Amino acid sequence: MANNQNEFNGNVEVILAIQDMATTFRESNNQDRHHETEENRVMRIQGEFRKTKPTIFSGEPNPIAAEEWLRQMKRKMDNQKVPEDVRVIVACTYLEGQAYLWWESILSNPNTQVTTWGEFETIFLDKYFPSTLRSMKAREFVNLVKGDLTIIEYEAKFEELMCFASYMILDDVAKARKFEEGLRQPILENVEFLKLSKYADVKEMAYITERSENKRILDYKNFSSGHTNKQTRFNSLSYQP
Template identity: 55%
Template sequence: MIGVEGQNENDVSDSMRIMLAIQDMASAIRETNQHNHEPHQETQDDRIMRIQGEFRKTRPPVFKCDPNPMAAEEWLRQMKRKMNEQRVPGNLKVTIASTYLEGQAYHWWESVLAMPDVEVVTWVAFETMFLEKYFPETMKTMKVREFTNLYHGDMTVGQYQAKFEELMRFAPYMIPDESAKAKKFEEGLRLEVKEKVELFKLKKYAEVVDRALMAEQRIPSSKRVFEPKNPNGGQSNKRQRFFPSCSRYQNPRSFEATQNSGFCYHCRQIGHYRRDCPQLQSYQIPVAPQPQPEFRAPQQQFQAPQTQYRAPYQAPYQDSLNQFRGPVNQQTQTSKGTTYTTKA
């Protein structure tokens, strides 16, 4: 019995040792895992590199000192939007944005950093200096004036809408609400489009735009503005000359040649008109010349003017002589419309 009890005690002690060994091994593994998963202490440079890498995935635009001031304003606006989407910290916005300046724009930024009395530490300061350089206040005033005088003109409704939305951000005080925005857009429409839109008394901007597009489609094709397509993908500002379509002469140059040199509708040839067509002249029957009436000048009847004969003036002594001689018989005769007075 004693031997059996001693054997049982040995078996229990062995089992305990195995369990303790397993626990020790589990603790060691747990400590090792905890040590391997401890957070790495990130430096400032590592943080900047990580944020720049994440921001680069958004494909931000690059600014190279474009001569168009609107390009500078658009670049700054896109950078602000992308930084807000990526939640870039405020103290890193200037550092990240300056890495996307190239060419003359980066030379300007280097000159700013070289100034001893200028310290750019905030995004607001960078934004102010950038706009003063590439989008000055005078340009903003010009854009406000352009928005004030914006008119549909020769543009399509789609082009007018794009221009309207491009300029309206420079004068937000002119369109404080949706109704004012819709009214401003409607007032600038061309007359034949405007008269079809204002009948509905619309108050929403999107509804006015949609109604203007529908009205434009109802305008007869002869009154529409023809837009030439630029082979480079853009749209040209010059109005295209309209040439009537013809199944035989599709080229505008051929149409101009037809206008200049003549086109015969009998033989369908260029170079003469139908009245001069040689095919018609080959079998025309000669017509005998007709006698021309003789021209005679109208005869005018001459009629002598009627004049009245007057006796010559007699001196005073002749009167006294006549009284001495006595009365004189006078006879009046008329011959061929002329009156004569004779003494008897």
């Protein structure tokens, strides 16, 4: 019993010692950060952010890609809790080629000050996704129909353009109805009949109907082809010169 008690006390002492070491390490780390220079602070934050493997933007003439880069950058910064005062500095580290040349021109302009993330978003989108293009994308969404696209292709286009006309998609029901509007017969007829209110359910039914329709067409083609071949063989056998 005494041995067990001694062993228990020894374990407690080890645990307390580890806790003391951890506390000391944290306090030392906090003191180091308190005394670090601004340059070292920025380098530390950049190093931590680099671990998220951000993508590079080179200024390609693709407004969708530009906006996606900006969105991903903001999401990563939010997740990493990057301070507001260094967000622009960190983001511009991932500009290359024409994009970096554009940024250098901004920095050299004494009449333009970009210090906050909001200011950077505005000037970046003005350059790579101006309001005229955004309006065009919104109209493209308004007029979007499935046409000859597959359901998968239609869904991808629908979700790509949807953010440019968010005023039309107030909730999931509105999203489902707009998706339905672009479908063609007979897919539309089958989906509308069920009066589904969830976007995910409308998509799933559209997939099912498309697969069923494609199978029906394929079966008909196979049947017609087989019937034609049989008729050809019959005519060949029946013909006696």
